[in-house]
Every structure is written in structure tokens, then in C-alpha cells.
Amino acid sequence: MSPRxxxxxxxxxxxxxxxxxxxxxxxxxxxxGDESEVRAIVLEEVKPYASEVRVxxxxxxxxxxxxxxxxxxxxxxxxxxxxxxxxxxxxxxEGLYKIDTVGGLDPRQLVGKPVWVGRDHLPGVIGxxxxxxxxxxxRRRAISLDSLRIDIGPGGGKARVGDRATFxxxxxxxxxxxxxxxxxxxxxxxxxxxxxxHSPEHIDLLLAFTVQEEVGLRGAKVAAHxxxxxxxxxxxxxxxxxxxxxxxxxxxxxxxRLGAGPAIYLADTGTLSDPRLVRWLSETGDNHRIPYQYxxxxxxxxxxxxxxxxxxxxxxxxxxxxxxYAHTAALVARLSDWKNTLALLYYxxxxxxxxxxxx
Amino acid sequence: MIELQPxxxxxxxxxxxxxxxxxxxVKIEEAWRxxxxxxxxxxxxxxxxxxRGTVGAAEPRPRILLAAHMDAIGLMASGVVDGLIRFTGIxxxxxxxxxxxRVLVHGREDLPGVVVQPPARLLPPSLGDNPVGIEYxxxxxxxxxxQVDRLVRTGDLISFAQLPLELNGDTLGxxxxxxRASVAALTACLNELQNRAHTWDVWAVATVQEEVTLGGAAxxxxxxxxxxxxxxxxxxxxxxxxxxxxxxxLGKGPTLGWGPNVHPAVHKVFKxxxxxxxxxxxxxxxxxxxxxDAFAMQVxxxxxxxxVLGIPLRYMHTPVEVVSLKDIQRAGRLLAEFIAGLDxxxxxxxxxxx
Numbered sequence: 001m002s003p004r005x006x007x008x009x010x011x012x013x014x015x016x017x018x019x020x021x022x023x024x025x026x027x028x029x030x031x032x033g034d035e036s037e038v039r040a041i042v043l044e045e046v047k048p049y050a051s052e053v054r055v056x057x058x059x060x061x062x063x064x065x066x067x068x069x070x071x072x073x074x075x076x077x078x079x080x081x082x083x084x085x086x087x088x089x090x091x092x093x094e095g096l097y098k099i100d101t102v103g104g105l106d107p108r109q110l111v112g113k114p115v116w117v118g119r120d121h122l123p124g125v126i127g128x129x130x131x132x133x134x135x136x137x138x139r140r141r142a143i144s145l146d147s148l149r150i151d152i153g154p155g156g157g158k159a160r161v162g163d164r165a166t167f168x169x170x171x172x173x174x175x176x177x178x179x180x181x182x183x184x185x186x187x188x189x190x191x192x193x194x195x196x197x198h199s200p201e202h203i204d205l206l207l208a209f210t211v212q213e214e215v216g217l218r219g220a221k222v223a224a225h226x227x228x229x230x231x232x233x234x235x236x237x238x239x240x241x242x243x244x245x246x247x248x249x250x251x252x253x254x255x256x257r258l259g260a261g262p263a264i265y266l267a268d269t270g271t272l273s274d275p276r277l278v279r280w281l282s283e284t285g286d287n288h289r290i291p292y293q294y295x296x297x298x299x300x301x302x303x304x305x306x307x308x309x310x311x312x313x314x315x316x317x318x319x320x321x322x323x324x325y326a327h328t329a330a331l332v333a334r335l336s337d338w339k340n341t342l343a344l345l346y347y348x349x350x351x352x353x354x355x356x357x358x359x
Numbered sequence: 360m361i362e363l364q365p366x367x368x369x370x371x372x373x374x375x376x377x378x379x380x381x382x383x384x385v386k387i388e389e390a391w392r393x394x395x396x397x398x399x400x401x402x403x404x405x406x407x408x409x410x411r412g413t414v415g416a417a418e419p420r421p422r423i424l425l426a427a428h429m430d431a432i433g434l435m436a437s438g439v440v441d442g443l444i445r446f447t448g449i450x451x452x453x454x455x456x457x458x459x460x461r462v463l464v465h466g467r468e469d470l471p472g473v474v475v476q477p478p479a480r481l482l483p484p485s486l487g488d489n490p491v492g493i494e495y496x497x498x499x500x501x502x503x504x505x506q507v508d509r510l511v512r513t514g515d516l517i518s519f520a521q522l523p524l525e526l527n528g529d530t531l532g533x534x535x536x537x538x539r540a541s542v543a544a545l546t547a548c549l550n551e552l553q554n555r556a557h558t559w560d561v562w563a564v565a566t567v568q569e570e571v572t573l574g575g576a577a578x579x580x581x582x583x584x585x586x587x588x589x590x591x592x593x594x595x596x597x598x599x600x601x602x603x604x605x606x607x608x609l610g611k612g613p614t615l616g617w618g619p620n621v622h623p624a625v626h627k628v629f630k631x632x633x634x635x636x637x638x639x640x641x642x643x644x645x646x647x648x649x650x651x652d653a654f655a656m657q658v659x660x661x662x663x664x665x666x667v668l669g670i671p672l673r674y675m676h677t678p679v680e681v682v683s684l685k686d687i688q689r690a691g692r693l694l695a696e697f698i699a700g701l702d703x704x705x706x707x708x709x710x711x712x713x
Contacts, residue, residue, distance in 0.1 A: 092599075094598075094609075095526075095527050095528065096598070096599060106476075108455065108458060108476065108488075108490060108491070109458050109459050109476070111455055111456045111677070112456035112457075112460065112674070112677035112678055112679055113459055113460075113679065114521065114524055114532070114679055123524045123525065123526060123532070124526065125524065125526070125532050125674065125679035125681060126679070127598060127599060127600075127673055127674030127677060127679055127680075127681070128453065128455065128456050128600065128674055128677050129599070129600030129601055130595055130601065130674065130675035130676055130677075131451045131452070131453040131675075131676050132451065132595070132650070132675065132676070133595065133600070133601060133603070133605075134453065139453060139454075139455065139490065140489060140490065141489060141490070142455065142488055142489055142490050143455055143490075147599065147600060148599065149598075149599040151526070151598065151599070151673065151674075151681060152526055152527050153526030153527030153528045153530040153532075153681065154527060154528035154530065154609065154610060155527050155528035158527065167459070168524075169461070172471060174470075174471050174472065174500055174501030174502065175470075175500065175501050175502040175503070175506060176501065176502070176503060177501025177502070178501075179471070179473060179501055239478070241477075241478040241480065241481065243441070243443060243475075243477045243478070243481055243497065244440045244441050244443065244477075244481070245481045246477070246481060246482050246483055246495050247483075251481060253480050259503075324475070324499065325459075325473070325475055325499075328458065328459045328475075328476075329459035329460075329461075329473075330459055330461060330473040332473065332475075332499055332501050
């Protein structure tokens, strides 16, 4: 175990090494149920800092960083490793494969995109009928998933039915923003890795890098049971729907806004955030002048939906880095929001105590 | 001698939207210059490369014009709202392929961006799960609104940023393979001609504006006044969503056009040549408009006998078009062999009598 380096009590920053790690994580492929590639990176990153690391029956990476004081609070942080994508479900010959989606994907986002197939990131494309061969009536209807194929070029044999595929989008920086596939939720994964490196001594920090979030919060369920924490924070990426409305009317349902800081959840489809934890995170932001925002209460959900109902109940909250265009080939998030998310969680962990749950 | 695959990869890594072809023209000019005697530009920006006949005739020699359009479809900024760019299409763009595409916005500086489909709540409720019209899509550059206001203006071009993809079976994927694949075929032809004697002057022309008006081919044909013109363009390969009579096997050889835009006697010479050389080819029937530069060249000045060579391509007008390098090589070789076989009195021999 390496020495702790939190003596200055200054929140860790995000520089080139952190962005490089996020890039590696985003360019890796980990469709729900096949998270190996991200898991390997996580294991490599956490091992030097962990008291204990194990991979459980579903493929979750469970990390413990034990504190040093006597009666220690057990704080769980969760980030799902998996991403939405595709599975090759039938072979059509000539290098063509029928696909089905894994996780919530809008079929309108698939057409005309490059993909990576299988563990070797075999390049392929999802094409479309040439516009010249379509009728105006046809163009008014969406192209069905059923009619789409992944094409890896003729003379294949390198891809197999059952292989997973993802959008082949390489991570890039665009001015103040980050653009990549799977920023949902490699932002969360990278955040947890940084927090582990700067873990405070007065708590037991329990990290769950979970599988299968996108297909029903399945990894988090068993991870929370196994780690048995006093409280939990799910760290994820939530949509920023902060675009102009089609008719110029005010956009009242933006969910979150880019550049406004980490999004603290109050209520979503699966979780009513524990108000004590919401207060704790808000006060941390206020005290340290870290911008934060409340995610507009509404739909969606995170691993917290599974975690808070484990065992006899686990007080839970979610914090997300806002990101535009979730579950598409290219998400856009702000670097500043990631920095502020890391800072908020860092200070929150530094200052957490059992008193928070007594209020 | 130009290596085809790396050359084609460099061509499809460059923009060059219809009317704004200079970025790709520079690369073509650089490749063609050592293979020809003279290079010039037309008034509309088409690249004219002349390789003079080497044997059997004095000036003025008969001329053949080989046309491959170098322009590509793309997008153009039509406004900026809250830092997000509205746009329209240049050429035939199906809006259904756009959401999630990586693009390059050619503003005061080149800005990477992505085409985005706004969340359903911000779109007309009547749309439902139907495709989102081009007027509701945006390009997001990730920049702050002030930066976008400073760097982007209405009329700025937006090109696809998809990088070339090397796929199985000697195929290449990417944007603008329509019609840079045919520019590569002309290049393969010029490569072949380095070692061949030919009587005719060869004018290799990379035309402009095919995707919109065919204006490049029409004006270059007028200026060059060729005795014969061949348009080389991509055609539909069989694949998902494309299986009718007008689609052709990918990697099964170039197509030889047949229809009103094609002179039947020229078609016959190409067909017999391909058979004699055992170059695989496919018959492409074109009952009306061939959808190529031949449509314009055929009726230029007092009329030009024309021919269409096609290169099968999957997913035309998407940024992930797929083409077979073998088909490009074959089209280039067939063209070169045809040119090498042209007698000084070839035109006199192609008649309407039979």
C-alpha cells in the first residue's frame, strides 16, 4: 500500500494523468455483461492503494481501503463500469451481422456509425440504405433496428454471434469539454479511482465498480450486500438536457446544466435520496465554494436504486457529472464539472462523520 | 506510381464539399502531377491533368476525358442558438444518418463537433419516435456560447470527420468514398499508363459540384472538347437495404453502364475488352438519368459519346461508405487498357448503323 497523501487537505485536481486515465477508460469497451476490459484497468489502478480487492461472482470489483482510527464509518462509493451497446445475434454472411441492443439505445442513434466488435475492437460499420434508393415517405419513418446490420467487410470469420459491439468513438477534448462514448459512466469510475488515492484515514472507504447497471442495476445489488456500508453514494453521469427548445420557448426541463457543477440527486425513478446525505453534500459545496446543482427531480435512476434497499437499508444518494447525449455515440461533458464533482466528494469524505446520520 | 490504399485514405481524410473542393484538390494535384504532362484548373475549380499521346499521331490528337467528381456531400451552418449550430445539407443528405456523427466545423478555425439530436422534450411533440428533421438538429462543439458566436458564422461549412476504416476483405470504409474512390481509379489508370504507349491525349479531370449541379463536368467537357468522355462514379453495392436490380456485388468488379447516357458502341468495346482481359465486370442498366457526370458531358457542345464506369459502394451518402480496393484497381486497369487500345480513327468507327 502506498503512503497517504492527504496532509494538505486540498482537493485533488484533474491534470493530464487523470484525463489520460479517463481516455483509456472511455476507449475501452464494456457492454453490460462483458466488462472485462474496464475491469482490468480498474484492477490495475486500484491495487496500489487498496487494503483489499476482490472480484465477485458477477464481475464487480470490490475495493476496501481501511482507515486507521477506532470506530470507523463504512462509506460506500459506487460507479458502474458497464456501458450500453450491442450484441451480434445472427450472421447474415458476407461479414454482415444482425444486432440487438444492450441497455437503453434509441435506434435513431445507430445509423451510419462506426463500431468496434468484440475483444479485439474489430472495426465495422452500421450502414444505411443510400438516400437515392429511399422514398420521401420512407424517410419520414425511423430506420428500424431490425433492418440494421453491422458490417465488418466480406470474408470475415473474425467476429462471432454473441460478441459485443460499441460505437467506435475515440475520446477527445473539445475546448472546455470532453467528448467520448461511455462518459456515462467512466467519469464515475475515474472519479472513484482518484478518491481512493486520496482516501481519508478516519473512515473505511468501500468502492464498488459495478457491472450490469444499464440492464437493471444488477451488479450494485450484490455489491452493496457484500460491502455492508453505513451509507452509500452512487457516482454516475446524468443527462444535461440544456439545449434550446425547438420553438424557442424556455426550456424548463433541462434535468441538469453543463458547467453548473456536480448534480446532486433528490428523487428519481428508483430512489428518494436520503435527505441527510443531500444536506451533507450541499453544505460541503457551500462551505468550500464548490458549485453544485440539484438534478431536477424526475425519471432516470442510478445504482442507488438498488443499493438503498439492501440488507436492512442503506442511506444513499447519487452525485452525477452532467453530460449531454447519454447513450449515443458521442457524449459531451465539461471538464470543470468533473473537477468540481471530484472536489465535492473529496471534501465530503474528509468531513464525513457518524453525526450526519444522527440528524 | 501512387500506392492506392494510402492515397485513398488521405483523400477521404480531407474535406472538399461541393463548391469548396480545394482541400482535396491539392492532394489530387500533388499525386497526379508526376503522372501527367500538364496540370491546370477550370474556371469553376475542376482539376485538369493532361497526359499527351505517346505514339501514332501528331497534334492535334484525339482526346478522351476521364471525369471523376471530387466533391462531397456535407453540411452548412445556418445559424447559432445558445452556442449550438443549426445547419442545412449540401447535396443529398438523409437526416436520419446524422445524429451522433463527428464533424469538423470550418469556422474562423476548424472546430471538432458532433451532430446531436435534442432530447424528445425539446422537439415537437408530434415527432414521437419518427426521424428528427435536419432543421431540429444541432452541431455541438463543446465550446462556450461566446466562443461559438466569435468563431462560427452562417455559411460556414461542416464536413464529416469520420476517419478511414480498414475493414475485412481488402475494403475501406469512410466518408466521401463517393467519389474519391473514382479519383483513386483514375489515379490507378494514370499509374498504368506510365508503362503503356497510347495514341490519344488523356485528360484526367477531377470535377467539382457533381453532387449538386454537375456544373464541373459540363464546363470542363466544354473547355476540353473531348472526342470521348468516360464518367467514373460509385454505384450501389448490394448490402443491407440494397438488393434490387440496380445494386451490384461488392468486390465483384466495376460496372459498365448501359442506357441513354451511354454510347452503345463504346459500351460494347469496354465489355469485349473486359472479357478478353478477364477483368470481372457487372452490367449496370441505367434506364434514365445515370446520376453521374456523363449526364452533363453527353450533351455538352455538339454532343460527346459518353460512357459510365461504376464502382460498387455500400451505404452511399453516409460517413461509413464501404468500397473494395480491388474494384478500384480493376476500374483503373480497364480504363488504361481501353485508352491504350484507342486508334486515331476510333471515333469514325463507332457508328449508329448497326
